[in-house]
Amino acid sequence: MDNLHNASAHLQELDSLHHLHPFTDSKALAKRGAKVITRADGVYLWDADGNKYLDGMAGLWCVNVGYGRREIMEAVAAQMEQLPYYNTFFQTTHPPVVELSAKIAELAPEGLNRVFFCSSGSEANDTVLRMVRHYWASVGQPDKHIVISRENAYHGSTMAGASLGGMKPMHKQGGLPIPGIEHVMQPHWFLHGADLTPDEFGKVAAKALEDKILQAGPENVAAFIAEPVQGAGGVIVPPSTYWPEIQRICNEHNILLVADEVICGFGRTGNWFGSNTFNIKPDLMAIAKGLSSGYLPIGGVIVSDKVAEGLEQGGDFNHGYTYSGHPACAAAALANIRIMQTERIVETVSDSTAPYFQSKLMALAEHPYVGQVRGVGLLGAIQLVPDKPNRTAFEKPDVTGTRCREHCLDNGLVMRAVDDAMIISPPLTISVAEIDELFEKALRSIDQTFS
Numbered sequence: 250m251d252n253l254h255n256a257s258a259h260l261q262e263l264d265s266l267h268h269l270h271p272f273t274d275s276k277a278l279a280k281r282g283a284k285v286i287t288r289a290d291g292v293y294l295w296d297a298d299g300n301k302y303l304d305g306m307a308g309l310w311c312v313n314v315g316y317g318r319r320e321i322m323e324a325v326a327a328q329m330e331q332l333p334y335y336n337t338f339f340q341t342t343h344p345p346v347v348e349l350s351a352k353i354a355e356l357a358p359e360g361l362n363r364v365f366f367c368s369s370g371s372e373a374n375d376t377v378l379r380m381v382r383h384y385w386a387s388v389g390q391p392d393k394h395i396v397i398s399r400e401n402a403y404h405g406s407t408m409a410g411a412s413l414g415g416m417k418p419m420h421k422q423g424g425l426p427i428p429g430i431e432h433v434m435q436p437h438w439f440l441h442g443a444d445l446t447p448d449e450f451g452k453v454a455a456k457a458l459e460d461k462i463l464q465a466g467p468e469n470v471a472a473f474i475a476e477p478v479q480g481a482g483g484v485i486v487p488p489s490t491y492w493p494e495i496q497r498i499c500n501e502h503n504i505l506l507v508a509d510e511v512i513c514g515f516g517r518t519g520n521w522f523g524s525n526t527f528n529i530k531p532d533l534m535a536i537a538k539g540l541s542s543g544y545l546p547i548g549g550v551i552v553s554d555k556v557a558e559g560l561e562q563g564g565d566f567n568h569g570y571t572y573s574g575h576p577a578c579a580a581a582a583l584a585n586i587r588i589m590q591t592e593r594i595v596e597t598v599s600d601s602t603a604p605y606f607q608s609k610l611m612a613l614a615e616h617p618y619v620g621q622v623r624g625v626g627l628l629g630a631i632q633l634v635p636d637k638p639n640r641t642a643f644e645k646p647d648v649t650g651t652r653c654r655e656h657c658l659d660n661g662l663v664m665r666a667v668d669d670a671m672i673i674s675p676p677l678t679i680s681v682a683e684i685d686e687l688f689e690k691a692l693r694s695i696d697q698t699f700s
C-alpha cells in the first residue's frame with residue numbers, strides 16, 4: 250500500500266510540474282494532486298491507490314461499450330500492422346474508412362449518406378461551420394452565413410466549437426465568439442420556465458429561434474445547431490413541444506438544421522441517434538465520443554444528400570485534417586459498432602436498462618433536496634436545490650454540487666457536477682445490478698451532502 254501511495258504521489262508531483270490539464274485551475278490542482286487512474290474494466294475504474302469506482306460518466310460521456318474490449322484492441326493492432334496511416338486527401342482512400350462510412354450511412358437517419366471525418370467533436374463542429382457556409386455559397390446564396398446556437402450549449406473547445414457553444418466562461422477567454430454566430434435561449438424549463446408548464450415553455454424557447462431568424466433576416470441565416478439533449482450544459486431534456494417547433498421553423502425559413510450528436514449519438518438516448526429519439530430530421534449531424542467509445546479519437550460530420558449535392562456544385566471544399574479518417578481510428582470505430590450490433594446494446598438500453606435507470610432516477614425526485622430530475626435513455630441529471638417549492642438555485646452555484654461529487658468519490662462513484670446538477674451518463678453496457686449500485690451510492694452521497 251505504501252509503495253502504491255508513493256507511486257501515486259510521485260506521479261502527482263510530476264503531473265503538477267509538467268502537465269497542463271484541460272478545464273482546470275492548475276494552481277488549485279497542484280495543491281491537492283490529480284487523481285491517478287491506472288486501470289479500468291467494464292463499468293469500473295481503479296486509481297493508483299487501489300480504490301475502485303463505478304464510472305457513472307463513461308469517461309467523458311464516451312465509453313459506451315465499457316472498458317476492456319479486446320475486440321477493439323485487436324482490430325486496431327491488426328490495422329496498424331496492415332496500414333498504420335495513410336491520408337484521404339488527393340483522391341485516395343483505404344478499406345477501414347470506406348467500410349466505416351458505409352456503416353455510418355446504414356445506421357444514420359434516412360437521407361444522411363455521406364461522412365466527413367476528423368478526430369474530435371470540436372473538429373466536427375469546426376467542419377460544420379465551414380461546411381454550412383460553403384454549402385450556401387456553392388448554391389448561390391453566399392449571404393446565408395449566420396449560424397444560430399443556444400446559450401449554455403456545448404459544441405467543443407476550438408475557436409469555432411467554443412463560439413458555437415454558449416458557455417459564457419469560455420467566451421470570456423480568447424476573444425470569443427468569433428463573428429457570425431448568434432445565441433438564443435436554451436429550453437431549460439427548470440431555470441427559465443417561470444410559471445409556464447414545460448410544454449408551454451417549450452414553444453416559447455423555440456420561438457426565440459424564430460425571432461432571431463427574423464431579426465437577422467432568413468436570407469442571412471445558414472443554420473441552427475443544437476444538441477438533441479444538452480449534455481455538458483446539465484443534461485437538459487427539452488419539453489416535448491420544443492423539437493417539433495424547431496423543425497418547423499428551420500424548414501419554413503430554409504435554415505439548415507444541425508444536430509450535434511456527439512453525446513446523443515451511438516445509443517445514449519435508447520436509439521442510434523438522439524435525432525431518432527426526438528424525431529428530428531437534421532441536414533447534418535456531428536459525431537464523435539461514442540463512435541469509437543473513446544478507444545481512439547475519431548469524429549465526423551454526417552451529411553444529407555441535399556447538402557452533399559450542394560457542396561458538389563462548389564468544387565473543392567478547402568478543408569481537411571491530416572488524420573481525417575485515420576485507418577486505426579476507423580478500425581476502432583468499426584469494431585466498436587460491431588460490438589454494439591452483435592450484443593444488441595442499443596436494443597438492450599431501450600427495452601431494459603434505460604427504463605430501469607429512468608425509474609430509479611425519477612424516484613430520486615421525492616428527495617427533499619432534489620428540485621428536479623431529468624433524463625432520457627442512459628442520461629440523467631439530479632438538480633439539487635435549497636428550497637424545493639420555489640425552484641430556487643443555491644446562492645453560490647457549484648459549491649453544493651462539488652461537495653456532492655466529493656462524497657460520490659468517497660463512496661466509489663464517479664458522478665459529475667454541472668453547477669448544482671449531478672450528471673450521470675454511464676457505459677451503455679451497465680447492468681441492472683450495477684444501476685442499483687449507482688443509485689444506492691448516489692443517494693447516500695446526496696444524503697451526506699445535506700447532513
Ligand SMILES: *Cc1c(COP(=O)(O)O)cnc(C)c1O
Pocket residue numbers: 368369370371372374403404405406476480481509510511512537538548
Ligand atoms: C464533447 C462534446 C463536443 C466536443 O468534443 P471533443 O471531442 O471534446 O472535441 C462537442 N459537442 C458535444 C455535444 C459534446 O458533448
